Amino acid sequence: MHIHFIAIGGSAMHNLALALQEQGHEITGSDDVIFEPSKSRLRANGLLPKDFGWFPEKIHSGLDAVILGMHAKADNPELLKAQELGLKIFSYPEFLYEHSKHKTRVVIGGSHGKTTITSMILHVLRYHDIEVDYMVGAQLDGFDKMVHLTKENDFMVLEGDEYLSSPTDRRPKFHLYRPNIALLSGIAWDHINVFPTFENYVEQFRIFVDSIVKGGSITYNSEDIEVRKIVETTENPIRKFPYSTPSYRVEDGKTLLDTPDGEMPLEIFGRHNLGNLAGAKWICQQMGVDEMDFYEAMATFKGASKRLEKLVEGRDRVAFKDFAHAPSKVSATTKAVKEQYPQRRLIACLELHTYSSLNPEFLEQYRGALDAADTAVVFYSPESVKVKGLQEVTKEQIMEALNRMDAQIFTDSLAFQDYLFAQNFKDTTLLFMSSGNYGGIDFEKLRTVFLK
CATH class of the missing domain: 3.90.190.20 (Mur ligase, C-terminal domain)
Structure with a gap:
């Protein structure tokens, strides 16, 4: 396929572009400004636009799809041309759903902790040589890209961001993924430029829980009042797995986690991260990793990029x-x-x-x-x-x-x-x-x- 990216320089967008190029697709793109490290990574793969700006002539009937980034505006000249030609236009989350609609989708949502929890899950799976497709919002140790797509993998692990999908689609990204297995870590009002009231913000998570595929599951932080309220009142026929902060203690600047095999030292620390670990454990178990294998892998987890x-x-x-x-x-x-x-x-x-x-x-x-x-x-x-x-x-x-x-x-x-x-x-x-x-x-x- 020939796929064109409008606003290719974004952190998520350029990673998707690199992943699709790796799959063998022909990729082109435009942007009016691109910062590091996106700029160097695109250049190294021959995808950095020759000139910055928007060029309607790049949009033609030979394109199989256009992927629209949040950085572009609704009156973007390339977008208008694509609409005029009747081309397939996807937002970033729409495209990821399209790719994964025949896979088991694991979506990690919440106002905070979602990048760390997704990172923990991917670390454990990588440790045990379990191959999955994924999209995560940070660069991880041992992973060269934030997006990885294949035809053959059964699972797709997605970090579920509640921010808007694109300039023309004002739905939160995680409303589009329709998870089979979901997690909700916590709700704390954010993005007030988009969700002006707390009630309006909370409603987005209610929609997320209701979007879980019937018969699917929600793993949720039972210590968060708003999360508990949403999960316990949903009429969606899904399985519910609550989690809470596990027992641990701190000694000489080291966190020791209680496990069935005794205390285990961790590289990470903090109550919130121990809660994240408990949620990640439930998800990994649903993906076929047993408890002790999970702990063995987590002993080597150093954290997500830019997180503590x-x-x-x-x-x-x-x-x-x-x-x-x-x-x-x-x-x-x-x-x-x-x-x-x-x-x-x-x-x-x-x-x-x-x-x-x-x-x-x-x-x-x-x-x-x-x-x-x-x-x-x-x-x-x-x-x-x-x-x-x-x-x-x-x-x-x-x-x-x-x-x-x-x-x-x-x-x-x-x-x-x-x-x-x-x-x-x-x-x-x-x-x-x-x-x-x-x-x-x-x-x-x-x-x-x-x-x-």
Whole structure:
């Protein structure tokens, strides 16, 4: 097939393009801007567009399909031409469903933890040489792509994102997958630019549970009130498997998990990650992996990319970087790090970077999120607030929202770096939480300063 990608440079889109090229399809694409690492990966495979921009002449009747990325707009010239020619146009999730409609679809949903749980499942399957198709939202150790497609594999494991499918399809992605086996990890209001009320956001997960194929299953976090409510009230005739945080203890900075064969040391830590592990175990068992084989594989799991990633470690200090930005994840990550290193001072640095986090009304959702930190530091760019067309937020508003009047608030990236570099890091844990880059902090310099 000849498949054309409109907005080929996205993290998910370029991985799908590479996976389809690997299958032998002819791939072309366009985009108006492409960042690293997508740019280098597309170039290495001969898929980087020669010129950036949108070119209607690339759209012709010889195309078998067009895949439309979320980065494009509804009036995109290439999209309009494809519509005019009556070509098959798929959103990213539509195409994945089309590919997997005759497979057993395993879909991992939830406001938080879905990338980690999907990563755990794929790690276990890879460890035991079980081949599956997959799509995950992060680059994993041992996996060269975030998307892998075949004709022969029986299972397709999909990370189920609740964000919108495409500029012309406003349904959340995970509504399109129709899972046979599903998991729901938790619900915490996010994406307020799309789901303006909590009730509206929760409704998307209700639709997800109702979309599970009849006779299928839902594995769900019974510790989450909203999840429990949705699963227990659904009229969909599906099997229900609740999970909760397993027993564990922390000793000398190491997490030990209770298993039927005794305590097992883990590379990961934090209550939220132990809960993720319990959910992943249920899914793997439904895919044919027995309990002890699951634990054997999980002993070697180091975590998903950008999820509690260790930046640098010294004898009496350690620094982590986490993708956390939603309030519930910020709270869970901060508590997890403090629990792992209770005797050390915890400096927790949060960047307010997303549309939701910079919204004055939504800020209240962060109340108490940094309570576990000894020192709370917040960075945000007033320029980002302007670009997103939001009302200006003040330092006082942020401190009040966090309920941390002692919080250090920075709006200048250099001042933020100077503050950090001036710290004495003896007996300290340093935690960065953001989906952004803190205005361009020099992490290499930080590593040097941190170990002094």
